[in-house]
Amino acid sequence: QVQLVESGGGSVQAGGSLRVSCAAFGYTFRGVCMGWFRQAPGKEREGVAVFDWYGRPLYVDSVEGRFTISKDSAKNTLYLQMNRLKPEDTALYYCAAGGNCISSPLSQSGYNRWGQGTQVTVSS
Numbered sequence: 582q583v584q585l586v587e588s589g590g591g592s593v594q595a596g597g598s599l600r601v602s603c604a605a606f607g608y609t610f611r612g613v614c615m616g617w618f619r620q621a622p623g624k625e626r627e628g629v630a631v632f633d634w635y636g637r638p639l640y641v642d643s644v645e646g647r648f649t650i651s652k653d654s655a656k657n658t659l660y661l662q663m664n665r666l667k668p669e670d671t672a673l674y675y676c677a678a679g680g681n682c683i684s685s686p687l688s689q690s691g692y693n694r695w696g697q698g699t700q701v702t703v704s705s
Contacts, residue, residue: 583607583694585676590699597666601699603659603676608694610657614682616650617661618689619672619701626675628687630661639686644670666703673698 585608589601601617616631616639630640630650638650649662659676675698682691 585678585694585696587674587676587696587699590674590701592702592704593666595666595668595703595705597703598662598664599666599701600660600662601674601676601701603696605657605659605678608657608678610652610654610659610678613678613680614686614691615652615659615676615678616686616692617659618675618677618692619670620675620698621669621672624672626689628689629674631682631686633686634680634683641687663701666701668703668705670701671703672701674701 584606586604593599614633617629618626619629620626630648633639647665651660676696677692678694679692
């Protein structure tokens with residue numbers, strides 16, 4: 582059974598840091614795009630940071646320079662280090678993987694495997 586399981590969310594004050602993790606079970610992060618999306622209340626889900634089809638890290642402009650995506654292939658785990666967090670980063674963060682992502686790797690349409698999400702709350 583394929584599962585992507587996120588962990589590490591929580592509450593932090595603005596300017597603080599959090600790291601979220603995504604462990605894959607029954608699935609390997611090979612030959613696919615993988616990354617992090619988020620959805621805030623009343624907003625559409627958006628791509629935050631992904632490894633594209635070629636393994637290159639891509640970031641949405643609003644997190645560039647503050648967030649870092651990484652992976653441990655031996656542990657089949659994906660990470661998102663979030664620094665200098667802002668209240669507008671508050672959202673449910675999802676891990677995702679998929680193969681239909683070559684043209685638009687930050688678009689959720691290219692991903693067919695999703696975790697259940699982990700909440701990140703940043704207070705001002």
